[in-house]
Amino acid sequence: MNTSRLLPIGLLDIMQCPSDAGALSEDEEASQLVCDTCHYRYRVEDGIPIMMLEEAIAAESD
Numbered sequence: 001m002n003t004s005r006l007l008p009i010g011l012l013d014i015m016q017c018p019s020d021a022g023a024l025s026e027d028e029e030a031s032q033l034v035c036d037t038c039h040y041r042y043r044v045e046d047g048i049p050i051m052m053l054e055e056a057i058a059a060e061s062d
């Protein structure tokens with residue numbers, strides 16, 4: 001599998017959650033970005049993060 005980062009270094013730093021402007025972290029295994037604040041997940045397809053609330057995956061509560 002590809003073990004490189006999802007996004008170019010630096011890009012993640014300037015992106016923020018469209019819901020609450022929270023910082024994002026990479027989940028490389030899931031190819032998703034995860035908001036540190038609300039834990040919404042955003043898919044990354046072919047290196048392009050899908051930063052739309054309509055496409056966000058709500059956090060599982062457990």
Ligand SMILES: [Zn+2]
Nearest residue numbers: 017022035038
């Ligand atoms: Zn958020």
